[in-house]
Amino acid sequence: MNKIGFIGAGNVSKAIITGMAKNKFELDRIYINSKSNESKEKLSMDLMIKCAKNNVDLVKKCKYIFLAIKSQHYGKVLNEIKDVIEPDRHVLVSLAPGYSIEECRETTGIENLKVLRAMPNIPSLVGEGMTGIYYAPDVFTDVEKKEVEIIFNGFGEVQELDEEDHMDTLVSISASSPAYVYIMIEAMGDAGVLTGLPRKMSYKLAAQAVIGAAKMVKELDMHPGELKDSVCSPGGTTIEAVKVLEDRGFRSALIESMLACYNKVKELKR
Ligand SMILES: NC(=O)c1ccc[n+]([C@@H]2O[C@H](COP(=O)([O-])OP(=O)(O)OC[C@H]3O[C@@H](n4cnc5c(N)ncnc54)[C@H](OP(=O)(O)O)[C@@H]3O)[C@@H](O)[C@H]2O)c1
Structure with missing residues (x-):
């Protein structure tokens, strides 16, 4: 070669x-x-x-x-x-x-x-x-x-x-996105510590949950929303967490931060 x-x-x-x-x-x-x-x-x-x-x-x-x-x-x-x-x-x-x-x-x-x-x-x-x-x-x-x-x-x-233009979107969706995931894992780890777990163990649990969830999206060919629904039992604990994420704008924070990243790429090209 x-x-x-x-x-x-x-x-x-x-x-x-x-x-x-x-x-x-x-x-x-x-x-x-x-x-x-x-x-x-x-x-x-x-x-x-x-x-x-x-x-x-x-x-x-x-x-x-x-x-x-x-x-x-x-x-x-x-x-x-x-x-x-x-x-x-x-x-x-x-x-x-x-x-x-x-x-x-x-x-x-x-x-x-x-x-x-x-x-x-x-x-x-x-x-x-x-x-x-x-x-x-x-x-x-x-x-x-x-x-x-x-x-x-x-x-x-x-x-x-x-299309060459799609390279601009890749900056936000795959090149920069590990940073967003690291913030999420760090915050999940903090929450684990807050409720009594050792920090190292908290990061391990959070990181493997992220790896496993991502693998399911890739391998099962199911819509991420369907997978989320399958974790939320009626009146259960997970839907309580999901409600807080929706109240605090987790979804739109991600969309808007990625849009900011994309716009910055466009600005750098001018
Ligand atoms: N970081 C990421 O996650 C990521 C992801 C996708 C794409 N990119 C892109 O990949 C490129 C590299 O990023 P990076 O993070 O690796 O940058 P970096 O850590 O700043 O490294 C840049 C390298 O370029 C070398 N360099 C500068 N002028 C040179 C010259 N005239 N001849 C030979 N080498 C020269 C520097 O040499 P010295 O060490 O000797 O100063 C240094 O090793 C950038 O365009 C970046 O936007 C980065």
């Missing part, structure tokens, strides 16, 4: 490659480079992956190039590597929420650049990531798409999108 290079050795590269290690993906195919030697050498030592000398060296060595850098650094890095990109060989993976396929092509001056947008999330770190992908139309071979899927399955699940 072809080699994979990561430009940037920050949170996302660390999460993705750690998840791959957990899932026994062949890490000897991976190269890394970052701005400073410290970051890449640390990640290289921790995960036993190879370092490239610089961004150009990394592109020469690898076929799949992850741009795991902030969007403000895209211009500089793409300008640096554009002369060594071979349009028939290289595949660029753009991870920055606000940087479009068109912008990647304009900056490199390569009209038929093979570039895909990808939006992973932080549970990639434990091999349970969710990545949305949008391929630039009409430039990828079936073999490349298959290889891309294998790479992303190395740290979780993949969902291909039909």
Whole structure:
């Protein structure tokens, strides 16, 4: 299989490659480079992956190039590597929420650049990531798409999108949403402590309840409302809790916070 290079050795590269290690993906195919030697050498030592000398060296060595850098650094890095990109060989993976396929092509001056947008999330770190992908139309071979899927399955699940604009929604629904769930688990843990449980035990109970509930939504193909109803017996304890959640606007707080996240992505793109 072809080699994979990561430009940037920050949170996302660390999460993705750690998840791959957990899932026994062949890490000897991976190269890394970052701005400073410290970051890449640390990640290289921790995960036993190879370092490239610089961004150009990394592109020469690898076929799949992850741009795991902030969007403000895209211009500089793409300008640096554009002369060594071979349009028939290289595949660029753009991870920055606000940087479009068109912008990647304009900056490199390569009209038929093979570039895909990808939006992973932080549970990639434990091999349970969710990545949305949008391929630039009409430039990828079936073999490349298959290889891309294998790479992303190395740290979780993949969902291909039909429209590039849907990447903006993915920021709120899968890339940022672990933060909302962490707040929920923390609050559930506090409530457990309030009613007498040790804190560590409270987090374990809350986290596994969330994992199990999410698994049921994915595996049983049932509407989440139907699953919620099945937990609420008439005059029972759960419906008391649900009533308080509805009174306090739990549902609309989630919808509005995700809308705020989505609007912020749109604002960043202007
Ligand atoms: N965090 C998330 O959950 C998440 C989810 C989906 C997508 N994303 C996107 O993924 C991208 C990376 O995010 P992150 O959280 O990993 O960022 P980060 O932790 O800030 O890491 C950025 C990395 O870019 C490197 N870098 C900067 N300029 C460079 C250059 N000229 N050449 C090579 N490397 C350079 C930095 O090197 P040094 O370490 O040497 O400074 C650093 O290792 C962003 O566009 C972000 O929006 C993030």
